Structures are given as structure tokens and as C-alpha cells.
Amino acid sequence: MRMRSVIMMIIMLLGTACMLTGCPGTSDSKSRTMVVIDQLGRRVEVPRELTRISAMHHFGGKIVYALGQQHRLVEQVLYGIEAQAMARVDPRFAALPMTLEGHAMNIEHLVALSPQCVFVYASDTSDMELLQNAGIPVIAVKGETLEESFAAVDLMARVLNCPEKGQAYIADCRRLLDLVHDRLKDIPPEQRRRVLFTGPKSIYTVATGQMLQSEILRRAAALNVAGSLRGNWADVSPEQVASWNPDVIFLGSKLGTYGVAEIYQNSQFTSLKAIRERRVYVFPSNIGWWDFPAPHCALGVVWTAKTLYPERFKDIDMRTVADDFYTKYTGHAFTAMGGRL
């Protein structure tokens, strides 16, 4: 009995190996489909010629725009404030159907649009399963770190058959990151600014060491004071904030029930250095977050660096950088879309 199951296993392993070697990532060019390995390590077979695609998360959606492939979309794949900003400047986008209803995707609606392939964020496993059951190939992508998001760009560019555009996009992002790195690399660790990055919930909700915000700060030669915390957005007490005593506070969202003025007036924070020195800033987010998974977080790194060390970036005009980047990778200038810094 045991012998037989061992043999079975060996046969299965061999079979899998054969399949893997037999059908490499980019199989022979005559085939009408190709097989890719997505960011969850899944093997997905998709048509070579994709004319109808969708993405169930604006991470994927934004990359489709950055690759200039928006003409293939069957629906709006930007959501919330980003979608509103895009709809203001792009009538074609506004005319596309929207399958997001409330917080949930209407899968039937999406299936009815018959996409040939859907990009899903790696954590949305239930949506992935639903779409697979409907017979639609699903590619999982993610971008919890900038490097991971570059890998996602590369993957999507290959699937959408425009690898050179992906490379250009990644190179542009890297150029921004390198610029920041070059100008800040000589700052000794003890002189780096200590920053509290607060979240969309409240001033007491802070970005932890496991979050992209920590990477953005690190790349801009700053230190997340809450870097020792784990998990997603952690709630902390005002006393904890006081004992961290950050040099600078970033507010992660403009829509909060709190704003800069209210924090300056809050008696709980009067002892903080950031408050005494009036160094509380709103992280750009009115037409989409610059601290939310996607390669365009490179803009967030530039903004952070310029905000923390303005003397080293006197020649950089953030508005120009943002306008150029947005024009190139969304089709419209940042300010034209209503973006504010």
C-alpha cells in the first residue's frame, strides 16, 4: 500500500516536472495562448492577443494605464477618488462600465463583460476563485514593496505584450528613486528624520514597520518611529506617540476627520517636537494615494525627501515632477486631474 503511494507520488512529480519543462513561460510563438507564472506562483494560461481585460484592484488598474493599454479595458479599473479624477478629464473612461458596487465587485456583471483575463490583487483570493469558476483566467499581482510592484509591472507588460513599455516605466520610477538616494546617501543614520506616518482612520493609527510607508520613509532617508510594530495600521495611545516624540508627522489621508490645524490645537500633542516645530504634513492623496501599493509610490518618495530635506531639493519642483509622471503614465497631468500637493 505504502509502496504504491510512493510510486504514485513519483509519477505525479515526474508528470509535473514534464509539464513545467514542456511548457515554458513563453511557449512557442505559434500557439495562440501563453502560460505565465503569476506573483502567487500560479501557472496561468492566457490568450496571446488580449483585447478585453480587467483588473479588480486599482493597483493593477493603474499599471494598465502606465503601460498605455487602457484601450483594452472592458470596465473602469480605477476606483473612488482616482476614478472621479480620471472621469473629470477622460470622457472615454467615464463612459466605461463600473462593476464595483459598494465595496464588493459584482462578479456577474464583470463576467457579462467577457474579459479574456483579469488582474487580481494577490490577497483577494475569494474573487480569484469566483472568476476562475466562471472560466476566466486570473493573474495575481501584488506590490507590498516597490521591488514587488516592479515585478508586477514586468509581468503585466509581458502578458499585455508590451515589455518595452514596462521596462521604461520601471526605469522612470528607478530614476526618481535613485535621484533621492544620491542626494541623501551622505546623511548619517543619527541625523535622519524620525517620522510618524498616520493612517486614514485617525491620528492614532500609524503605519507599522511591515508596511510600504516604512519603505518610502527609508528610501527618503527617514525613520519610521513605529517601525518596531507589526501588522497593518496599528492603533497607538497618545502617550506612545509622546514617548516616540517624532520630528515630523505625515497625515496619510486628506479626507480624515482630522487635519493639520486640529492636530496643532490638540492638547494631547503639545509636547511633541513635530508640533512645536510645526512640521505636520498631509501626504498627497486627493486624487489617489502616493503611499498605496503601486510603482507611482516613487513620487511619494520624492515628495517625502523634498519635504524632510528641502535644502537638498531646491532645484526639484514637485509639481513639475508629478505632472510629467502623470502625463506619461496616466495620459493626463497631475494638476489637470485636480491633484494637490
Next chain:
Amino acid sequence: MKKSGVALLCLFFAASLGIALCAGRYPIGIQGVARLLFAWTGVAPPSEETRLIFWNIRLPRIIMSFVVGCGISIAGAVFQALFRNPLAAPDILGVTAGSCFGAALAIMYFTTAALAVQGSAFVFGTLAVTLAYLLASRSWDRSAAVLVISGIVVSAFFQAGLSILMYIANPYDQLAQIVFWIMGSFHTASWAKAQTTLPLVVAGSVLLMIFSWRLNVMTQHEEDALSLGIDIFRWRCFYVTVSTLIVAASVAAVGTIAWVGLIMPHIARYLAGTDHRRLIPATAFLGGTFLLLMDTIARSVLASEIPISIITSIIGAPFLGYLVMNRRYLGVERELGN
């Protein structure tokens, strides 16, 4: 109350207060606290920063948690008496559901002012109870049970409203803020918040303590209470109004806090007996001290704050389980036969 009970309560309070004053994420220490408290005698106070943190963050939070604990525990005891139900909680008439809806509404449509959220939560909390009361008064049956059912109806209605708001809320900002608010916490405790909350909670609690003996009669069957000379319907309205104002003010300030209002009256009954003349003050003191201690744990054990309702539930729920198994103090009727 038994003398030992009073002594136990006082000891518990003193210990909790001591811990609460000295514990926290910002290190002040016993010595620092003593120097701060006795600065008026001429002792050299610690640094200005320490002073600010102690007076502006720690002290208002300690006071808020104690007073809110008193308020919701008293309200719990009063609702248990009014509905003759040892399992009644302060939110039985929909005040919590109403407040959450009100807060969500404010967060979504008047986001700028923090006071607007608090005000809206308070208004909708009291509105929910008023609706439950009006609904019940339309019934020919004037018993407390009808009021409870009305409360369930109104709660369901406002919960649905809240769900709708959460459904249409922006998932990254507004939804997170609504969830944060509903979870409840004393993070935001400040003197400004204490000024808007405490007068109502303290005044209501004192009023309920003054009119506490009458609650004994309110626990009797309606017909019996009427025969004893208590206009049970008018007095029910009085007690519901005062308790609701307390709970609505508390919930509006610190969100929902689970279990305290349900559990504290039971422990107090164990210590002080059933007579509301002694039960109400004992409940208040015990509830205040309990929440003070729980909030101290919430704010000082980990770098990230532990949601207060998790702590009160973890400690409260097993305790209720214990009470259910040892039905003695639940007051569940035991028929011994004739």
C-alpha cells in the same frame, strides 16, 4: 453593604488608581508621578514635557475612563431593574446602534469637526431610544417587554442604516474611520472631551443614585408596582431618559464599550446585595474602577493600543459564563416547590 465589601472596593479602587497613574507608554514612574502631584508643596517637578503628558494625556484619560465606567454600569443596573431582566445591557433600547449610525453619518458628511461626530452620535443615540419609546407607546400593551421589542426593532433599523453607510463609504478612509469609531477607545480623551461628556454623565449618575430606592419597586411586576403607589410608566420614562443620556454621552465620546454595563451590576449585587439604594453606588464605583483598570491595560501593555472592548470582553464574557453556571447572583428564579 458588608463592611468587608466596602473595604474591598476601596482597596480595589486605590490599587487601580495607583497603577493607572504610574503606568503608561511614556515612562513617568512612581517618583515622577509623586513629584507632579505634590508640585504645589514645592517639590521640584520633572520636565515640562513630562508635566504636559501627565496632565494633558494621562489624567483626562484616567478621569474619563472612570466616569464613563461609572455611567454605563449604573445605566446597566437601571435597565436591568426596569426590564426585570438580569441580562439587559445599556444598549437594549438601541442607543448604541443609534450612536454608531450618527457617528458614521457625521464622519461621511461633516468630516471636518470632531465635535460634529460626537454631537451627531449623541443626538442619534437619544433619537433611537425616543423612537423605541414612541413605538412602544403605540401598543395597547404597556409592559416593559414591548419596550424591549421596540428597542430591538429600532436597533435593527439603525444597524441597517449603519450597514448602508458603511457600504457606500469610501473603503480606504471613511470606512476605516467608522470602524475605528465603533470599536471604541479612550485614545481621544482630553480635557475638551471631558468637558463635553462628564457634566452629563456625572449629573445623570448622581440623579440615579438619588432616586435609587424607587428602583426596587420598579423591579416588581407592573401591577404590583402600581398597587404600591408608583406610576410605573412615568417613572420608567424618567429612568430611561436619564440612563439614555448617560449612555449616549458616553458612547458619543468613546464609542461602544462591551460588557461593562452588563457585568458590573452582577458583581455589585454580589458585594452589596439587591437593594438598589446600595447597589447603584456600588455598581458605579465598581464599574468605574474596572474600566479604569481595563483602560490602563489597553494603553500600557503593548506599543500598539489594545481595543478596550477586546479586554472588557475577554474578562467580562467568562465571568458572565461563570455567573450563568452558578445561577445564584443572576437572580434567575429558583423554584424550590411548596
Next chain:
Amino acid sequence: MSLAIETLSAGYGATPVLHDITLKVEEGGICALMGRNGSGKTTLLRCINAILKPKHGGVKAFGQEVSRLKRVEIARLISLVPQSSSTAFPFTCREMILMGAAARVRAWSAPSRKEVATALEVLHEVGIEGLANRPFNQLSGGERQLVMLARALFQNTPIMLLDEPNAHLDFSNQHRMMEIMRAVVKRRGATALISLHDPNLTLHYCDHVAMLKKGRLVAHGPTGAVMEEKTLREVLGENIRTETTLGGHTVVTPRGPSVAVHKLKILSRR
């Protein structure tokens, strides 16, 4: 006239229960209220106590229309011993009895030391001083009845309504309760209206009796005059007869053969 019921009709919702009842209860003394299950005894007591609003007619206590009085004013005139009682919380008997002072105690206050002393006296009077600190909910039904009686006595009203107070009592306690009532009525000059099922208790302790049948008053008057076999059969059931014992008491027994009665007859023949 302590209690006057005038052309009273009442019911629940669309269901009529009492029809056109006119009854005057003389001051001082015990009046029994008799009738079969569902004849409207409890409903009548509820109307008198202004718990239930009559559809027609009214109840006057000492010349005042009770439905126009405030609850606290009614509670100073009328007390009630309910059919059965329980509480959601484990009050001690002492606490239960002290609630009888509610109509005298100001809303923001509690019973005074004097009141507490009086309450303890009443406990003695009823003979349940041993129960004072026991939780009410742990008592037997009969003990509870006695506590509720003590509470009504402590309420100290000129009119007392007792709704089947003997329901849970043992034989000896049934008589004790009636004896207490007799003593109280005599000492305080109070009026008691007691709904009873046992005609023998009525015969033994009550001055007057009112008989209800299907919501109508069919007989009313001094006990001796009303408690005739014919009336009893009409009101309480066909299988009833009265006889006179050797001691000269009238007793009501079922009509069927009974071992004890046979023996009694044999004895009396000798």
C-alpha cells in the same frame, strides 16, 4: 361606604369580562368574592385597583372615583396581595416588605429607621420573622404569599384586596392567613375583599360574600344569607351540597359518596 362599584362593565380588548356590576362593600369586615375560574374575580379586583380601566361605570373608594386618583393616592387607600409573585432579582423578604412604604416615601428618599422597625413588627404579626433575611425567590409559594400579605399590611391601607391568597398555602396557613385578616380588619377597621375558592373558608371567616358567574353578580349579602345550597350550586357547580356538622357549623362538601361523611352519618345515628 368604603367601596362602591357602580354599573361596572369591563374587559380586555374586544372580549367583555364583567357585565354591569353594582356592589357596595360595607366598611369594616371581610367580603369574600366567589365564582368559578374565569368568572371575572381578578378582573373585578383590577378594576377596583384602577389597573384596568372599566368600559362603563366606575369604582368609588370613600366617595372618590379611583380612576381619577393618582397612583400614590390609590396606594394610600387600597393595597393588593397578588395571586402569585416572583422577582427577577434575589431581594430579601425585608426588602420586599419595605417596598410597601413606597407611597409614603418621597421619591428621592428611602424608608426611614422608623419604617424599618414597623416593617419588622408586621413580620412578627404575620409570624414570618424568620424569613426576614431570606431571598424571596428561594421561598415556597406559600411563604411568598405570607410575605406579600405582610407587605400589604405594611402598606397600611383602609381597603385591602386579596386575590386568591390561599392558593399556595397549606391547611394550617390558610386558616392563619384568614385569622390574621380577621384580626387586622377588627383592629384597623379596614375592609378586605378576598377572592376565595373554598366555600368553607368563606363560611368560617367572611362577613359578606359576593358571587360572580360569567361576569355577572348573581348574589351579594351577608354570608349566612347568601351561602345557601341553591346559590352555591348555581355559582360554583352542580355537585355541591351543604350540611351542618355536629358542632353546628355549616360545611360545603361534594355531593358524591365520601368515606368520611358516611362514617359521620353512622356515628350521628347512634
